[in-house]
Amino acid sequence: MLRTCTFLAFFCCNLLFLPAYSQSHLNDSFEGAELSDWKGFERYDFNFQGRKARLIKPKKALPGKPWIWRARFPDWHTTADSILVAEGFHLAYINTDNLYGNKVAVKVWDDFYQLLTSEQDLQDQVSLMGVSRGGLFIYNWAKANVDKVACIYAEAPVLDFKSWPGGFGEGEGSAKDWIRLKEVYGFASDEEAKNYTDNPIENLNELPSKRVPILHMIGLKDQIVPVAENTLPFVEKYIKSGGIATVVTSIDGEQNLKGHHFPIQTPRLVADFIKYNSIKTHTFASENYHTINGGIHNASKKFTSNKTGRVAYLGGSITHNNGWRDSINNFIQEQFPEASIELINAGIPSMGSTPSAFRLDRDVLSKGKIDLLFVEAAVNDSGNRRTSQEQKRAMEGIIRHARNSNPEMDIVVMHFVDPEKIASYNQGLIPEVIVNHQEVADHYAIPTINLAKEVTDRINAGEFSWEKDFKNLHPSPFGQGIYANSIITFLTNSFTKSKLINEETVHYTIPEKMDRFAYSSGFLLDVKEAKIAKGWHHDPEWKPADSLKTRPNYVNKPFLIGNEGAKSLKLKFNGTAVGIAVASGQDAATISYRIDKGEWIKLDLVTPWSNQLHLPWYFTLASELENGDHLLEIKIPESLNEGSQNKACRIRYFYVNSDQKFK
Known part of the structure; x- marks a missing residue:
């Protein structure tokens, strides 16, 4: 079968716009x-x-x-x-x-x-x-x-x-x-x-x-x-x-x-x-933006020795879209031509580390034993205004959950770029989300690739520009090439080192938790687990009645829907954290919820982007519960929606962090 390297070459676009020099006439x-x-x-x-x-x-x-x-x-x-x-x-x-x-x-x-x-x-x-x-x-x-x-x-x-x-x-x-x-x-x-x-x-x-x-x-x-x-x-x-x-x-x-x-x-x-x-001369070597920590020796050995393997990509739209990921797929397959390597794309637009921590089991680990996992969340974590605490809890949760499922799994965390990160670096500041993710990666000796810093430095050096070349946080083909080149450089160096050293497979030791409430046992819970009340109903294939766009897996899928005036639904769960993954459109309701018969808390489900699409959004309702059995209740009071029509809470999943689930 013909296999073409769709992005590796031509989507790795012109890397340098270097200063030119004048020339003489022909000799x-x-x-x-x-x-x-x-x-x-x-x-x-x-x-x-x-x-x-x-x-x-x-x-x-x-x-x-x-x-x-x-x-x-x-x-x-x-x-x-x-x-x-x-x-x-x-x-x-x-x-x-x-x-x-x-x-x-x-x-x-x-x-x-x-x-x-x-x-x-x-x-x-x-x-x-x-x-x-x-x-x-x-x-x-x-x-x-x-x-x-x-x-x-x-x-x-x-x-x-x-x-x-x-x-x-x-x-x-x-x-x-x-x-x-x-x-x-x-x-x-x-x-x-x-x-x-x-x-x-x-x-x-x-x-x-x-x-x-x-x-x-x-x-x-x-x-x-x-x-x-x-x-x-x-x-x-x-x-x-x-x-x-x-x-x-x-x-x-x-x-x-x-x-x-x-x-x-x-x-x-x-x-x-x-x-x-x-153009072969690079002003900035990509290696300077790679933190090796524990490396990725195991994956190279597995692909070489066992002739099989599984590589997964967990992230948001930059992972979901075609581009750098295709180049990495082709590169890995070309490096290990005799190996049968399964490639899993678990990128979903708008998803940062919190959604990834809770959908990791369904979207990645359920596919089988993962040998190499790429994780990116820096753009969405900052863009979605997740707190520093939540960024660290979620990233730590992803790493711990992944390593608990396979102590030999290699993981790479990538820090992608956006204009806010460029502005931070140009002010002499490391973006907060990168500080947070790097802190977790260092604690677990996970390698990182800081593409945000590399792109910033190269733009400042005049190699290319954001406006004309990179263009967007969803990179142009040129930008995809920058990402691919750096990641391939990391992989090339890592695989070469692994083949030279030829050490035995490493069984990674998992250190103590940085945060005891880290989402290390996150999973998605079917909405049918809740006991519904008046005003709530199950729609097996919900789709919007308005003209707003939707996202995959959040349209024509089962939803638990509550309308204005809906009485209190009840969900019994075990764990330290609970939340709801909803489709948040322009008609998103304001809900009231409580845990274990505590005080009712109001929560507006509208996001800054709700007027553009029914956006998948994860609302964490509690994250520091004592590990045990709990009761979540949600209602939609009429008084909170005066002057508005057809307000609704559309729940695609509940999500829970529970050690009991993975024992």
């Missing part, structure tokens, strides 16, 4: 070059070894002078090229068009590379771009020069000349080009050509093992260069050999030349892929 080696304009940039056309060549220069080159090298059809689909030149890349081309990437062409490219890297001081590693038959050019040169290649972008590439121009598969081929190809390769017959075994599709050399990232744009209806004979088997082989590969299919817009010509809707994606993989 004497290019004397006589014809100067012209190319989209506002200087284009130099000249002859090299009797072949037409060109070099397009940016107005200000990036440090290191990264460059793109196009093969064949240099004026086809040049939007990504122009983006990169505008951002400081050189763009080169030499005509070896009728050599189809043979040994003569590779030798010409060798010499041209030497000229540009020595005479023009271009970067040692180049990004290759090939269209159609250009696939033969770039891959044949790349195979012979693995260490000189930063990355490869190919569009509808030919990867097996038997497919095109040979036409020995589903495609019609090109009789004229097939004759010419046999001639320049020195084949005496069709059979000799068919027996050739050094096409890119047959021989990848060290490209995958050296992890040269590749990106292909393809048209699924391509009848000239059929994808089933070129990109699809090639990429599958590339991935199975340990390489990093991304495939983007073009399905929109006009498909011309029997599907071989198709529009590129995402040139920025191509530019970002090349930029990220071409």
Whole structure:
């Protein structure tokens, strides 16, 4: 089965916007070059070894002078090229068009590379771009020069000349080009050509093992260069050999030349892929933002020795959404290709550490033994205004509950970024939520990745900006790439260290609780456990009557609903904490509740976001009860809703912290 690395390469976008420097004219080696304009940039056309060549220069080159090298059809689909030149890349081309990437062409490219890297001081590693038959050019040169290649972008590439121009598969081929190809390769017959075994599709050399990232744009209806004979088997082989590969299919817009010509809707994606993989210098090493503590040795050993494993992600919308998590999934699978690793996404939008502590059992631990758990809650904990005490109780609860379920489980806590955290760091303050989560992580020797600080420092250094690049606390593809790069760096270092040390599996010792009321035995309780009274009813598949949005698992699901005037429901429970998980929309009621016949307490279920959606929200009603049996009562007094219509309390779950549950 074809597996594409959907986010690892192109969603790890351009990491650096570095200060540029001015450049001189072409050296004497290019004397006589014809100067012209190319989209506002200087284009130099000249002859090299009797072949037409060109070099397009940016107005200000990036440090290191990264460059793109196009093969064949240099004026086809040049939007990504122009983006990169505008951002400081050189763009080169030499005509070896009728050599189809043979040994003569590779030798010409060798010499041209030497000229540009020595005479023009271009970067040692180049990004290759090939269209159609250009696939033969770039891959044949790349195979012979693995260490000189930063990355490869190919569009509808030919990867097996038997497919095109040979036409020995589903495609019609090109009789004229097939004759010419046999001639320049020195084949005496069709059979000799068919027996050739050094096409890119047959021989990848060290490209995958050296992890040269590749990106292909393809048209699924391509009848000239059929994808089933070129990109699809090639990429599958590339991935199975340990390489990093991304495939983007073009399905929109006009498909011309029997599907071989198709529009590129995402040139920025191509530019970002090349930029990220071409610029090698990082002002700030991600390792500086990683606290190793006890590390994650066990997971590496389990994946290597047992050939099985289970990785889970617990967090809010930044975990729920596609992006960094996909990159980490692919990275782990590529690091342990022989292991069967189950991947669990337990990210739910708006959920911080408190909801995670109580849904951990249902959403993660119930899936089986977890070997590696990623946890993030810093953005929602601060955005949802959870108190410091609750932040620590919940994070400690997650860690203790997870380790109690599997004392060999490795855990990583991540501190993600938002504008408030950037502002705090810029005032010389560590964000309170990061202080709280870090304190818990350090107590339990859990490694952490401080992406909030890393992003802040790199923004301040001018590498990129929040507004144009990162854009939001729900990161842009660029921001997802920043996250993925840092986490992958952490994992790379951790896995490498584990393999070198080769220690036995560690049975982690769980220290004393920091807070005796930590939510270390949290779970969700079905609403049918409550004894309801007049004004309450069970709706097996509630959905809103208004136009407000909803969230998954909080619509068309069972709810316990109480309306204005509802009498006191009763819930008997055992434990130290109790709460309600509700759908809080614009019609959320104000309830009254009490524990063990105590004083009635009023609680408004409206949140700052209730006018936008029926938001899943966890209201903790008591958190410091003596461990034992208790009674919760909830009612909705009419007097609290004067002047309002159709107020309701919609309970999806009760939640309880009870040691008795997990004995």
